[in-house]
Amino acid sequence: MFKITVPATSANLGVGYDVMGLALSMSMTVTFSAHASGVLITGGDPRFQNADNLIYQAFVRGCEALDQPVPGVHLDVACEIPAARGLGSSAACIVAGLAGANRWFGQPLERLDLLRLATAMEGHPDNVAPAIFGQLAATIMVDAEPVVAHYQVHSSWHFAVVIPDTPLSTAEARAVLPTQMSYAQASYQMGHCTLACTALERGDKAMLQAALQDKMQEPYRAKLIAGFADVKALGATLNIPVVISGAGSTMLAISADAKRLQRFVTQARIQHPHWQVQVLTIDQQGFQVQEASRAIAE
Ligand SMILES: Nc1ncnc2c1ncn2[C@@H]1O[C@H](COP(=O)(O)OP(=O)(O)OP(=O)(O)O)[C@@H](O)[C@H]1O
């Protein structure tokens, strides 16, 4: 028996659509143990307690990639990451399943191999890269091979998430985006994405404020998130940038002033008493494998 713990992730950081992602201190833990045959799933959302479960689908994919027969498996799921809220729940499932198959057969695959497999399943690398490596990752694909840049996020940054009580599927949020953009728009977005990474790494407040002005998806997706305008306006009054986390519906606030961010959290809870609003820290390591009672370093 072993456990795989995978962090939640916030993709895009507004301006880094399908490229950037940040690992956060919220997680899913899956306990893998032998089962007579097929799959038994306990814990987690009852909707997912069947063989279509994405963790199990990724486990099967991992076994296939390793050229191994799929063993009978019991998956016991403990999940803090809400589904379809822009916090990388699908990426966490995929990484847990692939890492579980890898551990089952003696860990022959490196983390970069898992990233290649996970990206093929998820369709884009921005959530799965930080779920695998932790911290802030920017990933490009070169002929289906991921190339990842890792950024050490400056310790001055503090993060809060505002999680609405309504889901928004990634498929729905992608469907509202235009299919083309101009050179001028591409240039705007490339510049903002590059400077956002630099600002997060350096702890540069003015640069982050300037860089986190997304024009590629926020204008189209904002209308899908009831309450987005209120939360964005609250951030503006406190000088705190707010971006859509992943495909939404969660919003991510970033500040170098912990007390001001706490005021944002308090006010957001008053604005939306039924939503989950919390301060999170950066996950440093990506997914972890735990044997019995001790964590093993890979
Ligand atoms: N605990 C879970 N167990 C099994 N499957 C899950 C679980 N959580 C999420 N999923 C799967 O992931 C899907 C949600 O993925 P989707 O890409 O829409 O949102 P997300 O990954 O939470 O958000 P984003 O990609 O924007 O960060 C669910 O419909 C379900 O198929």
Ligand SMILES: N[C@@H](CCO)C(=O)O
């Ligand atoms: N980059 C993705 C993240 C969600 O999976 C999107 O914005 O659609």
